[in-house]
Amino acid sequence: MKPLLFLTTLIGLAACDAGVETRKDAVPPVEQAPPPAAVAPLAxxxxATTLxxxxxxxxxEAAAVVRLDQLAGQGPLAAKLFGTAGGDPAMNGLYVHIAFFQSPAEGWRVFRLGDVLDYRILSxxxxxxxxxxxESTMDEASGRIGSRTRRIIVGWSIAADGSVPATVTVTPAQ
Known part of the structure; x- marks a missing residue:
């Protein structure tokens, strides 16, 4: 009985995959970057210098940065989004900022956008x-933690002289 069951199962499995050769051409191959070349360990x-x-x-403060995204296409401005770890990680804990480079003497002009779990750049x-x-949310009546997704538009003026914006706006969006 067991050899018959084994043979039936084997034939059934072989029949399930009969069209694999014809399906290969239906899905275009995914291009993958070649694996990095192996490098021998340094000698x-x-x-050694002890630090x-x-x-x-x-x-x-610098060590608290856990996420960094450079913003492209900002004309003469150097702009970035970054997140720092802080607060209660059970209730958000990623402080999101946008920053514009002023000069080596003045550093960055930084605006805090919010305290969230994570963010994604849509455009x-x-x-x-x-x-x-x-974001995490708290229902004050029940004390339950929930979550929500929301979208915002962060905007600023780009001055002809390349100076950084004095303010940014945050607008709810859909």
Whole structure:
């Protein structure tokens, strides 16, 4: 009985895959980048230097950056979105900012956009970035944590002289 069951199962499985050769041409192949070339491990060529940990508020703030997205097509402006870890990770915890580079002396002009779980750039063009935000919500009556997705348009003016915007706007969107 077992050989008959085995033979029946084998024939059934073979019949299930009969069209695989004809389906190969129906789906275009996905192009994949070649794997990176293997590199041999480095060999030491001098004595090691021992480093001590950095300290200070600026280093701690920099270490809190967990996400960075450069914004393209902003004319003379250097602009980026970035997220820092903070707050309660059960209720959001990714502080999202947009920043514009002013100068080496002045650094970046930074605007905080919100406290979310994550964000996704939907589109971008000069003076605008469309975002989808994933957020935790709290029902005050029941104390239950929920979630929602919302979309916003972040806008700013691009000055002819290349100066950074004084303000940005955040507009709810669909």
């Amino acid at each position: 030491a060529s001098g004595p 001590q940990p950095e300290s200070g508020a600026a280093v701690q 971008q063009r000069a003076g605008r970035v469309d975002l989808e935000l994933e």
